Amino acid sequence: MDEPVYKKPSGTLAALVWHEVRMRVRGGIIWGGLLGLYSAMIVASYAAVEEQIPQFEQLLEAYPQAILEAFGITSLATPEAYMGGQFFNWLAPLALSFFPILALAGAIAGAEERGTLDVLLGNPIPRWQLVVGGFLAVAISLLGVLAIVGVLTWVPAALLGVELSAGRTIEAVLSLWPACMFFGGMALLCSAAFHRRALAVAVPGVLLFGMYLMNVISGLVEELESIKYLSVLYYYGAPIENGIDWAHFAGVAAAAVALMALAIPVFRRRDIYT
Amino acid sequence: MVIKTENLTKTYGRSRGIRDVGLSVEEGEVFGFLGPNGAGKTTTIRVLLDFLHPTSGRAEVFGLDTVKDSVRIRANVGNLPGEFALEDRLTGEQLLRFFARLRGVKDLGYAYELAERLGADLSRPMRRLSRGNKQKIGLVQAMFHRPPLLILDEPTGGLDPLVQEEFLKIVRELRGEGRTVFFSSHVLSEVERVCDRVGIIRDGELVDVEPTDALINKSFRHVRLVFDEPVDPRPFRALEGVRSFRAEGPELSFTLYGDLDRMVKLAARHTLVNMEYERPSLEEIFLTYYGGSGRNNDG
Numbered sequence: 152m153d154e155p156v157y158k159k160p161s162g163t164l165a166a167l168v169w170h171e172v173r174m175r176v177r178g179g180i181i182w183g184g185l186l187g188l189y190s191a192m193i194v195a196s197y198a199a200v201e202e203q204i205p206q207f208e209q210l211l212e213a214y215p216q217a218i219l220e221a222f223g224i225t226s227l228a229t230p231e232a233y234m235g236g237q238f239f240n241w242l243a244p245l246a247l248s249f250f251p252i253l254a255l256a257g258a259i260a261g262a263e264e265r266g267t268l269d270v271l272l273g274n275p276i277p278r279w280q281l282v283v284g285g286f287l288a289v290a291i292s293l294l295g296v297l298a299i300v301g302v303l304t305w306v307p308a309a310l311l312g313v314e315l316s317a318g319r320t321i322e323a324v325l326s327l328w329p330a331c332m333f334f335g336g337m338a339l340l341c342s343a344a345f346h347r348r349a350l351a352v353a354v355p356g357v358l359l360f361g362m363y364l365m366n367v368i369s370g371l372v373e374e375l376e377s378i379k380y381l382s383v384l385y386y387y388g389a390p391i392e393n394g395i396d397w398a399h400f401a402g403v404a405a406a407a408v409a410l411m412a413l414a415i416p417v418f419r420r421r422d423i424y425t
Numbered sequence: 426m427v428i429k430t431e432n433l434t435k436t437y438g439r440s441r442g443i444r445d446v447g448l449s450v451e452e453g454e455v456f457g458f459l460g461p462n463g464a465g466k467t468t469t470i471r472v473l474l475d476f477l478h479p480t481s482g483r484a485e486v487f488g489l490d491t492v493k494d495s496v497r498i499r500a501n502v503g504n505l506p507g508e509f510a511l512e513d514r515l516t517g518e519q520l521l522r523f524f525a526r527l528r529g530v531k532d533l534g535y536a537y538e539l540a541e542r543l544g545a546d547l548s549r550p551m552r553r554l555s556r557g558n559k560q561k562i563g564l565v566q567a568m569f570h571r572p573p574l575l576i577l578d579e580p581t582g583g584l585d586p587l588v589q590e591e592f593l594k595i596v597r598e599l600r601g602e603g604r605t606v607f608f609s610s611h612v613l614s615e616v617e618r619v620c621d622r623v624g625i626i627r628d629g630e631l632v633d634v635e636p637t638d639a640l641i642n643k644s645f646r647h648v649r650l651v652f653d654e655p656v657d658p659r660p661f662r663a664l665e666g667v668r669s670f671r672a673e674g675p676e677l678s679f680t681l682y683g684d685l686d687r688m689v690k691l692a693a694r695h696t697l698v699n700m701e702y703e704r705p706s707l708e709e710i711f712l713t714y715y716g717g718s719g720r721n722n723d724g
Binding site for chain 1 (some may be wrong): 437467471474476477478495496497499500502503504506507508509510511512514523524526527528529563566567
């Protein structure tokens with residue numbers, strides 16, 4: 152009989168990340184495809200109304216400030232501003248955050264509910280690797296989703312003759328990455344702490360909409376302007392118009408990593424139920 | 426000692442958990458862990474694998490602490506959970522390749538051999554497999570890396586009788602190779618067939634650990650005596666340890682918990698035509714532990 156081997160196996164984290172990325176390929180293509188197609192439709196709509204933009208600008212001045220703030224509309228004068236107001240400044244972060252939220256809520260609490268966690272953890276994987284591996288896999292998958300969205304935004308623009316900056320498009324999709332991963336990190340922390348996937352989706356979901364509202368209200372009510380600093384969406388900003396603020400990018404990414412790091416001791420301490 | 430627990434206690438939520446469980450499993454034995462659903466079998470296993478942290482007491486596997494050295498322990502353990510699911514979209518082969526990567530196993534030859542013996546279909550996605558077929562994949566993933574210790578929680582659930590038979594044969598082969606098997610079950614007949622020793626857990630407490638034979642032999646017997654003519658039943662009824670006594674003409678039947686010698690000598694005073702002396706099934710012994718006051722009713 153083989154004697155027990157007392158050394159821990161190596162390469163488990165890489166195997167785990169590779170496995171998780173593979174498991175998310177189909178979902179990533181669907182997410183990227185749907186949001187990318189929506190973005191392509193916005194590009195197409197810009198191409199269709201480009202000549203009427205000055206009239207739209209006049210119309211925009213008559214809009215209530217609350218509406219403009221809610222949808223992050225600053226102007227329609229350029230393709231970047233149009234894309235920001237229609238998609239990148241509000242819908243993209245709100246919708247795409249649910250990709251890491253759903254994925255990372257399922258990484259621990261979801262796997263526990265489904266019953267797959269017992270078999271997986273029957274293997275020699277430390278719990279921290281399950282947390283870090285899940286986070287890395289979703290971070291990589293999200294980059295893939297963003298690449299699809301970017302391609303489906305810029306290629307139709309080029310084909311339709313819309314002068315959308317490729318650089319700004321890249322910056323816009325890349326800026327979504329830390330913001331979405333922040334909410335994913337929150338989902339992972341909840342997934343590590345609670346035994347129910349629904350809670351791990353609900354908490355970051357409510358936080359996301361809460362932060363969105365804070366960002367909108369801070370622009371409408373002068374007395375509440377300072378609450379924007381509490382919202383991740385403030386640090387996300389309007390990257391398709393203004394480019395990436397790398398300090399904000401790094402800060403939000405660090406916050407996402409911190410949430411993942413916090414999930415490690417939380418998961419290590421808790422029991423796993425059937 | 427492969428598994429050793431001392432005063433192992435786990436309480437959680439509203440569930441009872443386990444209380445002061447102290448058991449030892451030796452290298453190379455098949456240890457049956459018996460108890461009805463909810464008795465604490467799965468809780469004990471989950472503590473051994475560090476899925477649950479003990480409330481008090483300690484547990485060691487291969488002399489390693491189950492909390493501090495969980496990863497090293499799991500590197501040497503094949504585990505079949507009692508209730509489990511496998512990734513719906515993956516086939517058995519894809520799953521086994523993934524687990525092989527996690528364990529650093531390069532050769533899947535033994536996995537294919539096990540799959541063939543158990544009739545496991547490795548080519549279809551999990552979502553298309555029946556419960557029994559998923560159970561076969563579960564068994565293969567527990568055994569394919571040839572671990573020194575197997576922890577199997579209700580391993581035959583969902584398997585058809587022929588596959589159960591093949592599985593029990595594999596367990597006997599594993600014992601022959603010197604591997605240790607911790608076999609949790611509520612199906613007593615299969616435990617009786619493969620286990621060297623049996624631990625009985627009830628209401629979260631380990632009530633007895635015995636060699637399987639001793640557990641069966643030490644317990645009561647069903648006795649039926651037929652004489653050539655009716656005899657006075659009162660001396661038989663008065664024997665120590667006689668229960669469920671029935672007398673019908675020349676035939677006496679009873680359950681004997683006490684001394685066999687006295688009964689035989691008493692019967693020898695008459696002309697005995699027939700004598701049946703049956704050991705109880707493990708099921709009956711088991712029910713004895715779980716019936717009435719719950720104490721061991723033996724002797």
